[in-house]
Amino acid sequence: MADQQHTDTVKKRNKRVMLSCAAVVGGMIGLSYASVPLYELFCQVTGFGGTPQVGKDTGVEVSEKTIKVRFNADVNSGLPWQFKPEQREITVRLGEDNLAYYMAENMSVKPITGQAVYNVTPLKAGQYFSKIACFCFDEQTLQPGERVDMPVSFYVDPAIAEDINTQDVKTITLSYTFFKSEASFEAVGRNEDQGG
Template sequence: MTDQKPIDKTKAQNRKILFSCVFVVGAMVGLAYASVPLYKLFCQVTGFGGTTQVATEAPVEVSEKTIKVRFNADVNSGLNWQFKPEQREITVRLGEDNLAYYMAENMSVQPITGQAVYNVTPLKAGQYFNKIACFCFDEQTLEPGQRVDMPVSFYVDPAIAEDINTQDVKTITLSYTFFKAEASVEAADGNEDQGG
């Protein structure tokens, strides 16, 4: 009977180690799935990586201080669209609601859905750049040859002038890149674009 106790103790230790390993692996898988939404939330809250903020309206007070906002547009090679800003640069008052337009045109012979990703540079200005309404919030579907104006309503938070880290920022560049949306990729399987 005395031989049975060391075997039982070893089995109990092995079970503890097994459960600990299963727990660690489960926690790692959970963290892997949570990392993308947590990183996205972190970027939205802090403006990290040039991520802009989302607002429902511009502040009531508008500063007399101004800043230049430049506009940039790119299209991923997998999307047969032309995409460009209607204006290259505007000077805005801090806190003022502004409206800028981009133009997109589907150059293919079939409907295509695109999704824009965006950021601002310098990256440290992201937390002060606020979008009120933007075409980038939703996927955009364009019919063959369709050309549309896409507005973005935004303001630059007056606090940018008070932050010691951003007092040197005189110009902010808002950049968009359009990609083919997943729905378009699936619909296009076996039926590739014929446009030029």
């Protein structure tokens, strides 16, 4: 009788341990899928890692103080596009809406969809750089040989001049890198399946 109770107790403990382990593994898998979107959300909210803020309207006074904004463009090796800024550098007043342009051209013989990722350097300036409208918010599909201008509307928050950690920042670099999007990979797979 005592042996039976001991066996039942051990089985219950083993079952609890097994369920706990399964819950931990399930939670870890769930977190791994959620980690990228959660990290992106964290960066967008805090400006961490040089991620610019996304603004709707400046709502701030335009300052007489200015800062230089440089523009950089890169293309991942898997995307046969030419991509470059139309201007290398502009001087902007803090709080003022600004518009800059990048140019992208599909150098291949097939339609290709790309998407840009971006950051701001120095990283500590990211929370003060606010994009109002940007081509990076959506996937961009270019036809063979198509060339397009891609605008980005932004402002630099005047608070950057008041923050003791960013008072030394005189130049901000906005950098984009274009990658081939999943839509292009899926389209290529469909064409190959259909013999195209």
